[in-house]
Amino acid sequence: MQKKVVIPGEELAIAEEYVGTENTFQENEKIYSAILGKAEYDARKHEIDVSAEKSVKAFIAGCKVTGQVMAVRKSRVLVKLLEARLGPEKRVLTQYFATLFISNVADRFVKDLSEEFKIGDFIVAEVDSIKPYGVYLRTDKPSLGVIKAYCSKCRAPLYLTNNKLMCKRCGSVETRKLSAEYILKV
Numbered sequence: 001m002q003k004k005v006v007i008p009g010e011e012l013a014i015a016e017e018y019v020g021t022e023n024t025f026q027e028n029e030k031i032y033s034a035i036l037g038k039a040e041y042d043a044r045k046h047e048i049d050v051s052a053e054k055s056v057k058a059f060i061a062g063c064k065v066t067g068q069v070m071a072v073r074k075s076r077v078l079v080k081l082l083e084a085r086l087g088p089e090k091r092v093l094t095q096y097f098a099t100l101f102i103s104n105v106a107d108r109f110v111k112d113l114s115e116e117f118k119i120g121d122f123i124v125a126e127v128d129s130i131k132p133y134g135v136y137l138r139t140d141k142p143s144l145g146v147i148k149a150y151c152s153k154c155r156a157p158l159y160l161t162n163n164k165l166m167c168k169r170c171g172s173v174e175t176r177k178l179s180a181e182y183i184l185k186v
């Protein structure tokens with residue numbers, strides 16, 4: 001038997017192959033988890049049950065998240081979440097998209113978000129709040145911001161040199177809201 005961490009609404013199996021028992025529900029011939037917990041598949045009986053376990057903890061406000069920039073608009077950045085931690089402890093993501101508003105980007109005046117983030121950048125942010133229909137982030141600390149960026153002209157990774165982001169391939173120089181933990185340094 002294998003156990004897997006699942007989130008509410010996560011698809012577990014096709015109803016043809018399995019019967020959901022504890023903490024699951026069925027919709028359109030598919031079985032979903034109703035809770036955050038661990039799913040157990042019994043292949044012999046063709047049963048799935050999901051148990052609530054104390055060791056499975058969801059992400060909360062104050063968590064540090066890693067994400068990738070999906071879109072940069074006038075007043076906000078849309079981020080796809082990849083991982084969450086509270087201190088050293090890994091937390092389970094229960095939502096996968098988050099919003100970073102321009103007012104929470106830096107502790108200085110930010111005029112143009114496109115000079116701070118670009119599509120495809122990897123960032124580290126803090127979870128400001130989690131609401132049923134959205135997760136809100138902030139990056140207004142030195143350790144938070146872009147940790148890996150790509151050249152907006154040729155897509156090669158950018159290297160940090162003398163506080164500037166440089167493209168080794170085409171020579172482009174770019175700006176970002178950088179994290180002190182930027183990965184590629186010269």
Ligand SMILES: [Zn+2]
Binds near residue numbers: 172
């Ligand atoms: Zn380039």
